[in-house]
Amino acid sequence: MNNIIKVNNLTFGYAGKPLRQKDGGEVLKDLSFEVRQGSFLSIAGPNGAGKTTLLNLLCGLLKPQDGSIEIDSAMIQQYSAKNLARKIAVVRQEFIPVFEFTAAQIVSMARLPYSDTFGFESKRDKQIIKEALEITDTLRFADRTMGNLSSGERQRVFIARGLAQDTAIMLLDEPTNFLDIKHQVNIFDLLKTAQSEKGKTIIAVTHDINLAAQYSDFALLIGLKGEYKFGFSKEIFTGSQIESLFEVKVFSGRVNDANFFLPIGNFAKDSEKSPEKHKPESAV
Amino acid sequence: MTETLTAKKFVSNIIFFLLILAAVMALCTLAGTQKISLEKVFAGPGKSPGENIDYEIFVGVRLPRVILAALVGAALASAGVVLQVLLRNPLADPYILGISSGAGLGTILAVLSGISFNLWAGSPVSLFALAGAFGTVWLVWTVGRFAGRWQVTSLLLAGVVINAFFSAVIMFLTSIANSNELRTTVYWLMGNITAKDWPVLIIAAICIVGGDIGLFSISNKLNALSLGEQEAQNLGVNIIRIKTVAFALSAFITAIAVSLSGLIGFVGLIIPHGVRLILGPDHRQLLPASAIAGGAFLVIADTIARTIFQQEQLPVGIITALAGGPFFLILLAKYNKKVYWLQ
Numbered sequence: 001m002n003n004i005i006k007v008n009n010l011t012f013g014y015a016g017k018p019l020r021q022k023d024g025g026e027v028l029k030d031l032s033f034e035v036r037q038g039s040f041l042s043i044a045g046p047n048g049a050g051k052t053t054l055l056n057l058l059c060g061l062l063k064p065q066d067g068s069i070e071i072d073s074a075m076i077q078q079y080s081a082k083n084l085a086r087k088i089a090v091v092r093q094e095f096i097p098v099f100e101f102t103a104a105q106i107v108s109m110a111r112l113p114y115s116d117t118f119g120f121e122s123k124r125d126k127q128i129i130k131e132a133l134e135i136t137d138t139l140r141f142a143d144r145t146m147g148n149l150s151s152g153e154r155q156r157v158f159i160a161r162g163l164a165q166d167t168a169i170m171l172l173d174e175p176t177n178f179l180d181i182k183h184q185v186n187i188f189d190l191l192k193t194a195q196s197e198k199g200k201t202i203i204a205v206t207h208d209i210n211l212a213a214q215y216s217d218f219a220l221l222i223g224l225k226g227e228y229k230f231g232f233s234k235e236i237f238t239g240s241q242i243e244s245l246f247e248v249k250v251f252s253g254r255v256n257d258a259n260f261f262l263p264i265g266n267f268a269k270d271s272e273k274s275p276e277k278h279k280p281e282s283a284v
Numbered sequence: 285m286t287e288t289l290t291a292k293k294f295v296s297n298i299i300f301f302l303l304i305l306a307a308v309m310a311l312c313t314l315a316g317t318q319k320i321s322l323e324k325v326f327a328g329p330g331k332s333p334g335e336n337i338d339y340e341i342f343v344g345v346r347l348p349r350v351i352l353a354a355l356v357g358a359a360l361a362s363a364g365v366v367l368q369v370l371l372r373n374p375l376a377d378p379y380i381l382g383i384s385s386g387a388g389l390g391t392i393l394a395v396l397s398g399i400s401f402n403l404w405a406g407s408p409v410s411l412f413a414l415a416g417a418f419g420t421v422w423l424v425w426t427v428g429r430f431a432g433r434w435q436v437t438s439l440l441l442a443g444v445v446i447n448a449f450f451s452a453v454i455m456f457l458t459s460i461a462n463s464n465e466l467r468t469t470v471y472w473l474m475g476n477i478t479a480k481d482w483p484v485l486i487i488a489a490i491c492i493v494g495g496d497i498g499l500f501s502i503s504n505k506l507n508a509l510s511l512g513e514q515e516a517q518n519l520g521v522n523i524i525r526i527k528t529v530a531f532a533l534s535a536f537i538t539a540i541a542v543s544l545s546g547l548i549g550f551v552g553l554i555i556p557h558g559v560r561l562i563l564g565p566d567h568r569q570l571l572p573a574s575a576i577a578g579g580a581f582l583v584i585a586d587t588i589a590r591t592i593f594q595q596e597q598l599p600v601g602i603i604t605a606l607a608g609g610p611f612f613l614i615l616l617a618k619y620n621k622k623v624y625w626l627q
Binding site for chain 2 (some may be wrong): 060061082083084085088089090097099102104106108113120129165236246
């Protein structure tokens, strides 16, 4: 298997605004990892660690200050916006567009990188759009406007657009944010389907370390001081690494093949300091 | 099944809109305080001036005025569509970035200075307004870029500030103007369509139709841009280029329209919304259909303005504002929850 993305000594900071105390105020420093074609990589870490910054670097919205990013054995700077959009599809957190586009119209925008000047969809485009709507189970409300869908449905529409873009790589920024557990699982199942049936490389930034541990092949943990851990998912998502990176106590357990993590704060029922522990028996 | 735009549907919708425009233009050319017969019009001009009055009114007065109204309406409506996308704000209109105040300042300076010349049938008022409009666009652009790298918010703020400043200058100048100069200026500020000479119309038609074709050629990218800049770039749109082209072309056609007819309000706001309600937000269709509908709307409004009173012709801006004000309030109520000013 070859590596479709190669990140070498990547360094990035926001000019003039050091966000935190790393050496030169960088958000990301000397970050290196490679992503295998057709694999599922989860990126996790505390707020402000630079996960979304990394995602924006990988899709070309930001330029690296130092180091390099290689996409499909060419430097990312060598791609035009259009050509990069044929390699990488990006799914961000769902939102309601200002104008009242239908789900089908949103998905058909995925064909923009392949269209000519006036851009009417070809027969083939229509076929790809329909297929994406089917896989994501969004076909039945394809003609409803985005504002009339639930957040879970809207997120699936954006994933459908990502699929219709027909790219080797799909980047997702917290795709399960604000969704209930049923829809969280639903989204991860969908991503896994895209990986196994379409051979897509999936890179998802997520706060959901439990689902990430269950679904991903590889994991990248980024900390607040520029430290990072990269490797096989089951080696990266361990209780001790999560505790040190997120600076929180976790209870970790194991289901068949993956770890799960339960964060425990000072006043949680299972915490030593919890008032529940010191309540007299009669009051419980 | 899924409803997305096909070339066939597009062509039939646009032809439908064009037929309506043609019908409106034909009827409105015939309407007027002076009754004219088509038979006489088709007989052609008489041998000497004044022989065939009907032909002269039709070709020399009404037709140019109707064509100008159609062009100005088309320019304002399509510029409105584009600015609503660029600012991702359903309540934006062609004047939101201050173009109106710059053109207004040019006009009042032309009137007050009393310059009189005739350049290619263009009056000093038109040319000064055009210069003022371009000057303001350049100023807003430069200030906006200086304030923040191509941010929508800084463009908007630059437009508001420059608008406020120029409006103050206009107020000052109108307060020292005499009543005759004042009337010309006030009519201009209210938006007023008058018959222009054919060379002016031809130049305006080339500029506005050309600008609209340019905008139409980026209309599928405007769809992506209306989702936000990051989204558009991830869909392969070179956003700096598209925003520059969209801003420049819409400012250009607005400047042309304003220099010919003054500040006609509401067309650039209500027509895009009306057409969006009928055809949906797909800009490949919305943009040309809005241009055509804007033309038809302004032709009707101007016909009302010139025929409602026997003795006096009203500025067309009064009619569009009377029709547009209530419509705007309805929109405001509808979009109140969805306005993303600072996105």
